[in-house]
Amino acid sequence: MIEEICKNLSGSALSFYKREFEFFGEITNISGIIRPFPKGKERKKACLEALSKVTLQQGCYLPSNPEAVVLAIDYESGTPMQSAAKAPYLARFKVQRCGISGLEKLAASETHVVDAQSSSVDQHRLAGPERNKSIYWQACIFKVGDDVRQDMLALQVIEMFRNIFQQAGLKLYLAPYRVVATAPGCGVIECVPNSKSRDQIGRQTDITLFEYFLATFGDEQSPQFQEARHNFVVSMAAYSIVSFLLQIKDRHNGNIMINNTGHIIHIDFGFMFESSPGGNLGWEPDIKLTEEMFRVMGGALEAPPFQWFMELCVQGYLAVRPYQEAIISLVSLMLDTRLPCFRGQTIKLLRARFAPLAGEREAANFMLKVVRDSCLNWRGKTYDMLQYYQNQIPY
Incomplete structure (x- = not known):
């Protein structure tokens, strides 16, 4: 050709x-x-x-x-x-x-x-x-x-989610970067601008994420900190919905970025849908929501920023449900590629996560349960510990 x-x-x-x-x-x-x-x-x-x-x-x-x-x-x-x-x-x-x-x-x-x-x-x-x-x-x-086509698929779906959120008038933040497969086993990945991985922050400062926000944006009551917290919440909610629906795994601190305005951005989608590290143990929770992330969003279940985070998760989830067939069709187009994320039941499991037979109230409660079950989940913490001992990635 x-x-x-x-x-x-x-x-x-x-x-x-x-x-x-x-x-x-x-x-x-x-x-x-x-x-x-x-x-x-x-x-x-x-x-x-x-x-x-x-x-x-x-x-x-x-x-x-x-x-x-x-x-x-x-x-x-x-x-x-x-x-x-x-x-x-x-x-x-x-x-x-x-x-x-x-x-x-x-x-x-x-x-x-x-x-x-x-x-x-x-x-x-x-x-x-x-x-x-x-x-x-x-x-x-x-x-x-490296086969970067799986990253390309994830980012195409994330781009679709971003468009849905914008059409629904939701202030949810996603930052799909560009990945291009240039030849079999070759590709170029654009770096997320003005960002540091949580791993880099840990190596440079050895402080918690909340302390990093204080050091970077000022006192918790300052307008700069409040704006950064706002940005963190709207991006956390958006990526929580994406992480759950696409079942994105390997969420260690080297794959989570924080930009200079406080947004959180997920990168590297080598494990998703039916694949996960450790021979597909499925160890990690549906959403990475650690103690330090929880602290940035108020540090208590009844804290207004965390309540707003849960509300945004529900709003975003309800906004994407009407487009489930379009999302499923996009994923279906890649099934013949034999990417490692496809293991036979991808579409069936993806459809189930949209709770297609549930009404809006039931779907909202379903999403809230996913968030609560993931919040401070001990399996997420033990995965971070494992990454630290194996790859020296701070957490």
């Missing part, structure tokens, strides 16, 4: 195709280059060396972001991720948003000039604030040997 498509390309279109795929081939191949090196300083050094050899040709884009042209590579950003068997790594790129039509015009021209000052970026400009809002830094993780 690729050969047939290329036969129909000529001139600037063929030149653009070669330029783009050579660029992305170089970027992706770094994962294979650093794989033989042991984890730690040696792999980091190999990553930086391989990244330094990548030559950026003007007019290229990241596969996850075809609306923006790459202006520069941060050659100091190459960072291998935590994985012994595979070698995913992170790199950062300076991009300019120009829209798909703008990128196509750029591809059709032979000049490929977007920003005359951006062909080389010195270290001072790397660290400095950008004057042009259309120019920004985009960090991505590149994977070889």
